[in-house]
Amino acid sequence: MTPYAAAGFALVLIGMYATITRTNLLQIIIGLEIMARGVSLVFVLGGFQTGTMAAAQSVVVTVILIEAVTVAIALSLVVASYHHNKSLSIAALRRLKG
Amino acid sequence: MEVLLSIVILSGGALIVYLIGRLSRSRMLTGFVAFVAMLGSAHAVYQVWRILEQGEVTGWPTAVARAPLQSYLTGSYLGVFLAATALLLSSLVAIYSMRYMHRRNIGKFYALLMIMTAGIVGVGFAGDLFTMYVLFEVMSIASFVLVAFEREEWEPVEAGVKYLVISTTGSLLALLAIAIIYSWTGSLDLAAIPALMGAHAGGAQMMGVIAMLVVGFGVKAAIVPMHTWLPDAHSAAPSGISAMLSGIVIEAGLITMLKALLALGSVQFGLLIVILSLVTMFVGNLIALRQSDLKRMFAYSSVAQMGYIVMGVGFALGFPHVAGFAGMRGALYHILNHAIMKGGAFLCAGAFLYLLGTRDMRRLSGIGRRFPLIGVCFLIFALSLAGTPPFNGYFSKVLLVRSGVDVGGIGIFMVIMLILNSVISLFYYLGAVNTVVFGPVPEDRPKTLKPLPLMIVLPIVVLGLLSLLLGVLPQIGLEIVDPAAAEIMALLGAV
Numbered sequence: 051m052t053p054y055a056a057a058g059f060a061l062v063l064i065g066m067y068a069t070i071t072r073t074n075l076l077q078i079i080i081g082l083e084i085m086a087r088g089v090s091l092v093f094v095l096g097g098f099q100t101g102t103m104a105a106a107q108s109v110v111v112t113v114i115l116i117e118a119v120t121v122a123i124a125l126s127l128v129v130a131s132y133h134h135n136k137s138l139s140i141a142a143l144r145r146l147k148g
Numbered sequence: 149m150e151v152l153l154s155i156v157i158l159s160g161g162a163l164i165v166y167l168i169g170r171l172s173r174s175r176m177l178t179g180f181v182a183f184v185a186m187l188g189s190a191h192a193v194y195q196v197w198r199i200l201e202q203g204e205v206t207g208w209p210t211a212v213a214r215a216p217l218q219s220y221l222t223g224s225y226l227g228v229f230l231a232a233t234a235l236l237l238s239s240l241v242a243i244y245s246m247r248y249m250h251r252r253n254i255g256k257f258y259a260l261l262m263i264m265t266a267g268i269v270g271v272g273f274a275g276d277l278f279t280m281y282v283l284f285e286v287m288s289i290a291s292f293v294l295v296a297f298e299r300e301e302w303e304p305v306e307a308g309v310k311y312l313v314i315s316t317t318g319s320l321l322a323l324l325a326i327a328i329i330y331s332w333t334g335s336l337d338l339a340a341i342p343a344l345m346g347a348h349a350g351g352a353q354m355m356g357v358i359a360m361l362v363v364g365f366g367v368k369a370a371i372v373p374m375h376t377w378l379p380d381a382h383s384a385a386p387s388g389i390s391a392m393l394s395g396i397v398i399e400a401g402l403i404t405m406l407k408a409l410l411a412l413g414s415v416q417f418g419l420l421i422v423i424l425s426l427v428t429m430f431v432g433n434l435i436a437l438r439q440s441d442l443k444r445m446f447a448y449s450s451v452a453q454m455g456y457i458v459m460g461v462g463f464a465l466g467f468p469h470v471a472g473f474a475g476m477r478g479a480l481y482h483i484l485n486h487a488i489m490k491g492g493a494f495l496c497a498g499a500f501l502y503l504l505g506t507r508d509m510r511r512l513s514g515i516g517r518r519f520p521l522i523g524v525c526f527l528i529f530a531l532s533l534a535g536t537p538p539f540n541g542y543f544s545k546v547l548l549v550r551s552g553v554d555v556g557g558i559g560i561f562m563v564i565m566l567i568l569n570s571v572i573s574l575f576y577y578l579g580a581v582n583t584v585v586f587g588p589v590p591e592d593r594p595k596t597l598k599p600l601p602l603m604i605v606l607p608i609v610v611l612g613l614l615s616l617l618l619g620v621l622p623q624i625g626l627e628i629v630d631p632a633a634a635e636i637m638a639l640l641g642a643v
Contacts (some may be wrong), residue, residue, distance in 0.1 A: 055331075056478045062324055069317055078313055085320045092327040100334025105217040109278055109336075113323070120316055123292055127299075127309050134302040141304045146380045 054095045061088025075128045075138045079121060086117045150199065151221045151273050152208040154192035154231060155283075155396060158266035161185030162259040169255020179246035182258040186239040188268065190282075193231045196223040196273075200631075205318045207275060217335065220280040225631035227272030230403055232395045232628060233484050234268040237491045240607035241388040244495055246603040248388060248502060250482060257297060264290035264392065268400045276336040277326045281319070284404050284464055288315055290369065291397055295385045307377075307384035313628035314377040315367055315586075322364025322408070325357045329412070342413030349413070357415050361408050362424075368401025371458060372428040375451050383507070387498020390443060394450040395491035399457070399483045406461060418466015422558065426565055427460055429455025433572045441507045442497045442584070449533060450490060452573060460548050463555055464633075468642035471554035476633040477626075478547030483573075485532070485540040485618065492611035493529040496522055499604050500502055500584070504598050509583045519600055523585045524607030525612035530577040532615050535570045540618035540625070545570065558626050 061084055068081030090110045097106020130140065135142035165185065169178040199206045206223035214220055240262060249257055267287025274280035292315070296308025326449045330336055333344035348354055367374040378398070382390050409417070411516025432452030439445035499511050499522050516523025532539030544568070552563035618625050 058327075062320075065320075066317065069313065075309065080168070081351070082316050082320065085317070089320055089324045089327055092324060093330065094437030094520040096327055096334070099331055102217055102334050106330075109330075112278070112282060116282065116289075119289055120285070120292075123289060124309075124312050124316075126306060127292075127296055127312060130296070130305045131309055134305060138433070143309060144386070146303065146306055146310075 052095070054098075055092060058088045058091035058095060061085070061091060064088075068128050075131065075140060077130070079124050080142070082124070083117065083121065086113065089113065149206070150192045150195040151206055151223045151227070154196065155190045155221070155266050155270045155273070156263045157189045157192060158269065161188075162262040162266070165262060166255040168520070169258060169569045173251060173254070175246050175249065175251055175254050176603075177244050178254050178258050182262055183239055183242045184342055184424040186235050186242060186264060186265065190232070190235045191240070191267075193228055193235065193269070197225075197228045198338045199223060200225060200228065213332075219336070220284075221270070221279065222272065222275035223554055225635045226403065226407075227269075229480060229484075229628050229632040230272030230396075232402060233487045234265055234400070236486050237263075237395045238265040238392060238490070240610060241392055241495075243603055244391075244498070244607040245388045247603040249386060249499060249574060253297075255292075257321055260290045260294050260297075261389075261392070262471050264294065264397070268396060271400050271404050271407075274338075275408070276568055277329065277335045277341075277411065280338075280404060280407060281323055281326060282366075284401075285319060287397065287400060287590065288319065291389075291393060293304040294389045295381045295393070297386055297389070304384040304431045311377045311381040314374075314610070318364045318367025318374065320364075321360050325360035325364060326408070328353075328360075330355050338407060338411045341411045345413065350416070354581060355417075358409065358412065361405060361412075362417070362421070365401055365408065366424075367404035367456070368398060369405060370398045370401075370428075370451050370454050371424050372431040372451065372455075375428070377432070378451060379444050379447040379540035380550065382450065382494075383441060383443040387443070387494055387501060390447075390498070391491040391494035394447065394494060395487035396449065396452060398523075399486065399559035402454070402457065402461065402483075406636070410636065418462050418464075419558070420462075421458060422462035422466060422562060423460035426453045426562065426642065427455075428452070429565070429569045433552075433569050433576075436498050437572065437576050437577070440509055442500070442509050442512060442580065443494065443507050445509075445580060446497060447489065447575065449576070450486075452569065453482070453486050453490065453533070455569070456545065456548060457486070458565060459566065460551060463551050463559065463562075464637065465640070467555050467559075468637060468640040470556075471551040471559065472640060472642045473633055474547065474554055475553035476636050478544055478551050480633055481547055481622075481629045482541075482544035483624055484629060485544045485615075488538070488611050488618065489529045489532040489541055492525060492608055492615065495608045495611065496526040496603075499600060499608065502604065503600065509580060511590065512584050513587035513636070514585075514589035516581075518589075518597065522600070522608060523606050526611045527581055527585060528615050530581045532619065534577045538616070538619045540615045540622070542619060543622040543625075
């Protein structure tokens with residue numbers, strides 16, 4: 051594994067760690083974004099290794115677009131959640147059970 | 149061309165529907181335009197089926213016009229099957245929502261419903277891994293917004309946040325797996341990847357990639373232990389959307405996973421999937437037993453039903469030469485039947501919610517007698533979900549049982565577990581029918597209830613009749629299921 055691939059996987063792991071351990075909704079969303087950047091890096095590396103950089107670039111641009119839409123929706127849900135609970139902590143999101 | 153058309157009609161129509169909803173503020177008109185667009189898309193899908201029946205190839209762009217590594221769509225029987233199921237359910241949901249939803253934001257609602265359907269249709273027709281991922285995300289993003297559509301209430305928002313975070317983490321894991329496959333092969337083409345795998349095929353790294361695909365797409369398919377978002381999201385969403393989510397979106401997640409796994413051309417993970425399916429059906433059924441919320445009970449029952457479907461897929465992948473076709477056929481037929489019966493069950497729950505404003509089964513007691521037509525349909529869906537003849541759920545379960553017997557050994561064990569689970573599920577389905585249809589009417593219920601609009605009754609009755617029709621004449625469903633199953637088994641090298 052090249053150092054670049056290692057960096058990509060490390061970013062994914064850091065993002066996943068943040069998503070799992072953080073209790074603040076905004077930090078969880080930042081964790082998702084870090085994961086997405088790690089995956090993009092692995093894609094760029096794949097394009098570099100196999101000599102198909104053009105395809106890898108278009109893929110990464112599309113991934114960025116999809117992530118932007120997801121984050122926009124995530125943030126709007128966070129705002130709605132804040133209006134209901136007056137808190138950004140996921141501890142306030144434990145009413146649905148069973 | 150027809151393949152592209154089936155998606156463009158829906159996604160382009162979504163823009164028009166949004167404008168119509170915004171300008172006219174009429175629920176009937178907006179819903180009707182959405183319904184017509186879905187029929188148009190269904191016609192395009194039918195054309196694809198006709199072309200395939202003639203033994204010709206269809207896709208966009210065509211193989212001749214395509215640049216290397218360009219993303220593309222391709223007509224396939226599996227895609228036709230998924231699109232037909234999705235369009236059947238979503239067109240009925242479009243009719244149902246004409247009176248069920250509030251007038252405010254109606255354009256947004258129908259536009260999102262159409263975009264979600266476009267995503268499902270596209271996932272089936274996608275020809276390469278990345279197109280499949282993009283359309284999968286289109287479907288997911290639309291479903292996040294639809295779950296949290298009523299954002300003035302806390303419950304949909306909480307469910308939506310959970311759904312979004314869990315689902316996005318899953319899709320990013322799957323995307324990482326796709327990125328790794330791409331860095332090995334330099335290709336994203338589903339058909340070309342198996343030949344390019346080379347030394348990577350069957351290695352330890354390959355198992356890691358398979359695990360990431362199963363976990364990543366398994367989140368959407370609600371395979372236990374990745375199912376935790378489902379009961380919240382499916383019970384908090386508007387009822388029409390609950391029907392779509394349970395009836396087709398989680399199944400689309402499974403088909404995405406299946407398509408990605410088939411591209412790897414490896415079959416050593418069948419047993420793992422069979423074991424996951426065993427856990428899935430037990431967890432779903434046992435938790436459903438103790439639910440008092442009607443929609444939440446159906447949500448857990450969806451987890452259990454996914455267990456049955458995943459079992460068939462596991463047989464097909466693990467034992468392709470012994471029971472492959474039978475297992476795949478049972479799984480796909482159960483997807484079609486589940487869309488009809490669970491879609492109908494959620495629409496019934498929505499009708500009761502519309503009348504009484506509650507999902508608590510004790511407070512719904514006896515409502516089915518007050519509206520006999522809905523009560524009878526509710527009975528049909530519950531019996532069909534439990535797998536009683538002569539309704540449609542029975543036949544696909546028989547197909548699954550038969551494939552298990554063909555496998556032998558672990559297959560026989562799984563068949564016994566499937567029958568045990570069907571018995572467990574009878575307890576809560578019949579319990580629900582007993583309360584909601586035959587239970588005593590609570591004293592505090594108002595004497596006069598608002599009448600149930602025709603647009604809410606009609607889709608439920610259509611689904612009830614379909615449930616009966618496919619139970620009595622199952623070969624109608626096999627017309628569309630069999631070619632899709634044969635196509636998948638041909639990819640696995642076992643016809």
